Amino acid sequence: STGIVAATPFPAEYDREYVAPVSLGTPAQELNLIFDTGSSDLWVFSTSMPAAQVAGQKLYNPSGSSTSAVLWGHTWSIQYGDGSRSSGTVVNELVTIGGISYASQALEIANGVSAQFSQDPASSGLLGLGFSILNTVIPTSQKTWFDNVLPTLAAPVFTVDLKRAAPGTYTFGAIDASSYAGKIEYTPIDNSNGFWRLQASGYQVGTSPFQPTTIDAIADTGTTLLMLPAAIVKAYYAQVPGSQLHASYGAYTFPCSAKLPSFTFGIGRYRGVIPGAFVSYGRIDATTCYGGIQDQGNLPFSIFGDILMKAQVVVFDAGRTRIGFAAK
Numbered sequence: 001s002t003g004i005v006a007a008t009p010f011p012a013e014y015d016r017e018y019v020a021p022v023s024l025g026t027p028a029q030e031l032n033l034i035f036d037t038g039s040s041d042l043w044v045f046s047t048s049m050p051a052a053q054v055a056g057q058k059l060y061n062p063s064g065s066s067t068s069a070v071l072w073g074h075t076w077s078i079q080y081g082d083g084s085r086s087s088g089t090v091v092n093e094l095v096t097i098g099g100i101s102y103a104s105q106a107l108e109i110a111n112g113v114s115a116q117f118s119q120d121p122a123s124s125g126l127l128g129l130g131f132s133i134l135n136t137v138i139p140t141s142q143k144t145w146f147d148n149v150l151p152t153l154a155a156p157v158f159t160v161d162l163k164r165a166a167p168g169t170y171t172f173g174a175i176d177a178s179s180y181a182g183k184i185e186y187t188p189i190d191n192s193n194g195f196w197r198l199q200a201s202g203y204q205v206g207t208s209p210f211q212p213t214t215i216d217a218i219a220d221t222g223t224t225l226l227m228l229p230a231a232i233v234k235a236y237y238a239q240v241p242g243s244q245l246h247a248s249y250g251a252y253t254f255p256c257s258a259k260l261p262s263f264t265f266g267i268g269r270y271r272g273v274i275p276g277a278f279v280s281y282g283r284i285d286a287t288t289c290y291g292g293i294q295d296q297g298n299l300p301f302s303i304f305g306d307i308l309m310k311a312q313v314v315v316f317d318a319g320r321t322r323i324g325f326a327a328k
């Protein structure tokens with residue numbers, strides 16, 4: 001089988017996150033979830049949550065579904081690097097994405113979420129597309145929806161085609177040859193830590209010469225920005241007049257009037273180009289804008305987040321433990 005769903009950015013002009021529709025239970029309850037290659041829990045806002053933690057999100061109601069079955073004694077709790085977190089209990093439930101169903105998917109029901117999620121009306125939870133080793137359910141960790149449906153897919157892949165300020169697609173079981181230009185360049189991934197972790201071959205700022213250097217990164221649709229080593233970030237903003245490492249934000253900002261250079265990353269001999277306009281993440285006051293490229297700090301790897309993803313078609317190939325990039 002193959003399935004395709006729209007990936008819609010929120011808020012419209014900032015692309016902070018991308019959500020896609022997921023159908024849960026019988027009769028179907030459709031929720032918009034963040035598809036996240038950087039984590040491996042499928043969790044949803046639910047009717048078990050305190051009203052104070054809900055602000056417009058659609059809630060999953062297990063009692064309203066004839067196919068939900070409590071996974072007794074199982075709980076989950078997850079914390080992300082931005083300090084956001086959620087936790088709760090688990091049911092087995094019918095989960096359908098783009099027409100592809102899995103009848104007994106571990107669906108993690110939130111009975112508590114942190115403010116970052118409560119204050120985000122666009123998303124009713126997350127669908128992890130990382131490797132199942134990262135799943136937080138105890139006492140027995142659970143498989144992701146993609147892992148569960150993998151044997152039924154026409155090809156053991158999913159393709160991510162995010163766009164700037166416009167709906168893109170997640171495709172399961174196929175690669176849409178009309179969605180990209182040229183050929184797809186693949187590189188092996190190391191999934192031992194549960195991430196889609198790759199080694200890029202270098203970078204280039206604008207039209208400056210390409211700098212060959214190994215960049216150890218994860219491909220992460222759940223992280224908004226492109227997080228890179230300090231030296232690379234410094235080299236990028238050195239070409240942005242008026243940019244600064246803003247003391248109060250602890251992040252690079254620049255004058256919104258600045259013309260931003262493109263950022264190119266290498267995958268082997270392939271060169272992926274992120275247009276300068278994609279590197280403006282958003283306005284923080286009348287004249288100041290927030291950079292879409294930021295320092296990875298003391299993280300042991302870089303994060304190829306949405307700022308990079310939206311400039312490419314990315315093939316997550318679980319069959320051959322590799323990841324592919326193509327221009328579009």
Ligand SMILES: CCNC(=O)c1c(-c2ccccc2)csc1NC(=O)CNCCc1c[nH]c2ccccc12
Pocket residue numbers: 016017034036037038039080081082084116220222223224299303
């Ligand atoms: C900021 C989100 N990213 C991270 O925390 C993260 C980190 C990470 C760890 C420490 C400090 C900064 C980042 C490593 S891998 C990684 N990736 C993930 O954790 C992927 N899942 C993010 C889910 C998520 C958390 N808060 C959100 C707000 C909007 C959309 C998605 C999210």
